[in-house]
Amino acid sequence: MSRTSSKKSDYLSQGPDWTFELIQKYDEEIAKIAAEFGLDTYPNQIEVISSEQMMDAYASVGMPLGYHHWSYGKQFLEVEQNYKRGRMGLAYEIVINSSPCIAYLMEENNMMMQALVIAHACYGHNSFFKGNYLFRTWTDATAIIDYLVFAKRYILECEEKYGIEEVENTIDSCHALMNFGVDRYKRPVPISMTEEKARQDEREQILQQQVNDLWRTIPITEHSEEEKKKERLFPSEPQENLLYFLEKNAPLLKPWQREIIRIVRKMAQYFYPQRQTQVMNEGWASFWHYTLMNELYNRGKVDEGFILEFLQSHTNVVFQPSFDTPYYSGINPYALGFAIYSDLKRMCEEPTDEDREWFPDVVGKPWLEVLDFAMRNFKDESFILQFLSPKVMRDFRFFGVENDVLESFIEVKEIHNDNGFQGLRQRLAQQYNLSYREPNIQVQKVNLYGDRSLILKHTMDHGRPLNDDTIEVVKHFKRLWGFDVRLESWEGDQLAQVYSSDTLGEL
């Protein structure tokens, strides 16, 4: 009797209600445990918000502030409508890759949910943002909020100077090309707002000069034939970053338009790592909320009701419906990621013969090190290729199919058996490869001396054509470029289709 009562006094709280003191107590306790597990995080900024504010946050892709654009209004209306009709619950959390790392807690949630979100976002996602190589290379957590402030103010000023309509058109076109505004290989140098502002003015002038130079119409007299040939090849190499190319080279853009392209490009670049690490990131956060919350229970900090309620929520989060159920909408990244990390831990602690054969490097190692390594050095594609174990494939009962439009059937290529594991893993990894998911479109050639028209080249992959939006996007490209644009779809050496802006009409 006395034992139970003494244990009881250890509980951080009882009952569903949260208070700011309790949130702080839980956060301290979770932070302590996280530190013991060696999670390295940015400082946390936990913000309690209402559900309306959560909808606002949704609409602005989770960022605390963003420039104004109708598409965010559309998103907001959509979220609001769905939420009001009860078609959709709001997510438990939104967390922002910044330093301090901002996480939102919703006031409607009970204490258990708040603790779950703290563990998930403030320690799971946060440590991922700080540790994963993609985020380390591509984003600067300390500068992003500053940059958002800068972007918002700049676009506001543009709207005042040049009119909302004008600015909106430019942003529309940039958004259409947003996914093609990322450097995939070059490394960026992050800068803060003050630097950005100083450099911006400078850039405006120089850029305009350079562009003007490119389009110089005064004939240059002393040109050998050879030089002319060389110059005709512009760009000298195909350019994959379409927005960057436009920002630097489009002849007719005004300086402020170039700056807007740049802002959209920066945002795309900022979100680029997130798009590539969904499974890893959500899996990591889920793995840690599960581990941290269970540890809270093991240490007698929370009672049975709390942990049971938590387990129910957790089970919902990592639930994977089968392909043939009405709830199925693709693979749940939380479920897959959680399963892979959990299985890694299992392999370290209780390996089977199969694991010894498949993962000799992992078996028997300390699990914290293995997981840390897996979190830091991969993106979804390589992560799956490296760590998806036969056991997880079996548990998910994965199967791979191929669908050739020309055939009247869909063929099952692999299933979760010994013969299939390798192929299945590759197929799944490819599914998370952005360069497989998105078409490969690059700036091929600009007609410098003629009509200034531009040719985009789409290299077909697996014979897949472009979607119905293509014509619209080409129009947007044309709006920024200012002259005719041709998009050629090539299958091998064969020109499969041409989308030409001069036959499309204006936007």
Added chain:
Amino acid sequence: MSYIIDRRLNGKHKSSVNRQRFLRRYREHIRKAVEEAVNKRSIQDLDRGEQITIPKRDIHEPHFGHGKGGVGSVVHPGNKEFSTGDRIPKPEGGGGGGAGQGNASNQGEGEDDFVFQISQEEFLNFVFEDLALPNLVRKELKEIKEFSLKHAGIVSEGTPSKLNIVRSMRNAYARRMVMSSSSRKKLAELEAERDAILADSSAASEEKAKLVWLDEQISLLKQKIEKTPFLDTYDLRYNHHVKEPRPSSKAVMFCIMDVSGSMTQETKNVAKRFFILLYLFLNRNYEKIDVVFIRHHTSAKEVSEEEFFYSRETGGTIVSSALRLMEKIVKDRYSPDQWNIYAAQASDGDNWDDDSRICRKLMEEELVDLVQYFTYIEITPRDHQSLWHAYEEVQTNHPKSFAMRHIVEVGDIYPVFRDLFQRRPHESNQ
């Protein structure tokens, strides 16, 4: 280390600008939906928000992506009976169902419509967008008979009822400070001197004598300070008010309807909708609106709203009786000096032939000068009769304060209403 911040008190309408942008961009769609809604809705609930539907393709944001075709590859969970090499026939003509499509992100994006809600305020904004009350400006500037008192600062003279106590006391306090300052300064000096002597035990007798003098001076000074008057007449401050002419914000709307046997319930409903629109519109421009319902067959009567729309009577039609009654009511209760008078008359056009001439005369000689705007709508699928022609002449002679339109069916109401109250460029210059 974590910071915990309560953000709930921050504004929750961060997205409202973006929302407005969206509404602005799709105003054509919304206006169309609003127009339909106005015609479709029952009269009682015109005064609420509306659900707007926009086809998804119209608001789609295009992106490069893979289309259908080529070889798609995908991994699904939950295998039950498939084994390697199984071939699953595609559904006929469906372009390949869900199971085999390579591009999961392109799926599930059907051609659903985009649906959202606009608030009552926004709804009415769209309903009355670009509409203006005719002759509103003229009335406001010309015939102002009402005044309001406006605060115009603080003055030093006034009646006791307008005394501003705070300011007066503040002045008194300042004056007391100033008037007693030299005495208080001196008092402090003397007191310090006295304290010094008292503290000095080795003081000579000469100084002791001075002590007496000091005490005397101190009590004198204290008396002087106390004598400073607590409140003086020139401390007093009064609130100052000025009279400002105020444009009348009151309006009265006359609804006049023929209830003779020829008016069916449907015609009445059409009329009612028109009246409601007018009422809502006036409501946005005036603080206070009275509505007077006059119905008539051979004789006119002022009635309640319920009676106006729903009780039925038969009989002939004499329109002039209603106009006479209206004129009488205006003269009795709604002086044009203080009220903005609007009238809307609905009828199916029936009238005693003789009477139309009288109507015209009444209109031109009496009513037109009283009202801001008189609208007449004729709800009939048939040809126009004498009343229409009589009114036509009124319209030609008084185009600024009289207007008439023809309505055949419910769908015409809103366009006709818009047409009647369309903001006309020259109006703003008057």
